[in-house]
Amino acid sequence: MADAAAKLSLEGVASGYGAINIITELSLAVKAGEIFALMGKNGMGKTTLLKTILGLIGLRAGAIAVDGRSIAGASPASLIASGIAYGPQEQALFQDLSIKDNLRLALRSDRELDNGLDHVYGHFPFMKERLAQKAGTLSGGEQKMLILARALMLKPKLLLLDEISEGLQPSVVTRIANALKDERQKNGTTILLVEQNLDFALGIADRWAVLKLGRIDDEGDVAPEARQKILEHLKI
Numbered sequence: 001m002a003d004a005a006a007k008l009s010l011e012g013v014a015s016g017y018g019a020i021n022i023i024t025e026l027s028l029a030v031k032a033g034e035i036f037a038l039m040g041k042n043g044m045g046k047t048t049l050l051k052t053i054l055g056l057i058g059l060r061a062g063a064i065a066v067d068g069r070s071i072a073g074a075s076p077a078s079l080i081a082s083g084i085a086y087g088p089q090e091q092a093l094f095q096d097l098s099i100k101d102n103l104r105l106a107l108r109s110d111r112e113l114d115n116g117l118d119h120v121y122g123h124f125p126f127m128k129e130r131l132a133q134k135a136g137t138l139s140g141g142e143q144k145m146l147i148l149a150r151a152l153m154l155k156p157k158l159l160l161l162d163e164i165s166e167g168l169q170p171s172v173v174t175r176i177a178n179a180l181k182d183e184r185q186k187n188g189t190t191i192l193l194v195e196q197n198l199d200f201a202l203g204i205a206d207r208w209a210v211l212k213l214g215r216i217d218d219e220g221d222v223a224p225e226a227r228q229k230i231l232e233h234l235k236i
């Protein structure tokens with residue numbers, strides 16, 4: 001049974017590629033308004049899990065629910081229209097398109113453009129002056145901010161982020177952390193972060209879980225002892 005009190009709940013989820021299940025019997029509940037950090041070593045299935053939630057990879061077993069309602073079989077487009085947003089890890093920008101046109105791709109209609117732009121300028125004011133700059137000419141940190149800005153254009157209720165802090169200098173990580181805290185505070189956004197950056201994750205999350213071999217190996221609240229516990233899990 002899906003957890004009706006959770007914003008996002010997964011019960012006995014399995015998914016994978018070809019003959020192999022990467023995610024196996026995974027259960028997890030993220031509460032409404034919570035920032036939840038999902039960690040794990042490379043190749044453990046974190047990205048696969050986010051893509052399964054979004055319907056980009058087929059659900060092979062189990063249940064996934066948002067606000068207590070099953071989303072199994074829903075298309076990625078309908079999930080995004082229902083208030084879920086995704087900031088992928090891999091190169092996700094159209095390099096030859098401007099900042100403005102990359103942001104516009106998040107929208108169903110240009111009528112939403114002005115509101116969306118105002119919303120992202122609040123987090124990343126530099127974009128206002130540089131709307132015409134091609135995404136491919138932005139720095140790595142600016143590109144990550146643009147990926148996040150695009151995910152925020154429609155003020156999502158549930159935000160899934162895949163290693164948004166990857167490869168960023170500390171000042172940019174801080175800007176992204178502030179944007180996420182602000183988004184949660186102002187809009188009540190529930191955020192599921194897949195992360196390798198422990199300081200960033202524990203700095204903004206309420207709870208954490210470690211994914212190992214396709215299922216949740218351990219989870220807990222963000223408390224002083226969490227860091228050491230997670231480090232033990234991530235040890236090679």
Ligand SMILES: Nc1ncnc2c1ncn2[C@@H]1O[C@H](COP(=O)(O)OP(=O)(O)OP(=O)(O)O)[C@@H](O)[C@H]1O
Pocket residue numbers: 017022040041042043044045046047048049
């Ligand atoms: N399209 C695909 N076809 C086949 N196998 C895949 C595919 N995508 C990912 N995999 C495999 O699935 C496993 C989990 O990959 P995934 O990207 O979900 O891990 P991850 O935990 O996000 O890793 P990382 O921290 O390195 O990003 C890996 O062994 C990977 O090689």
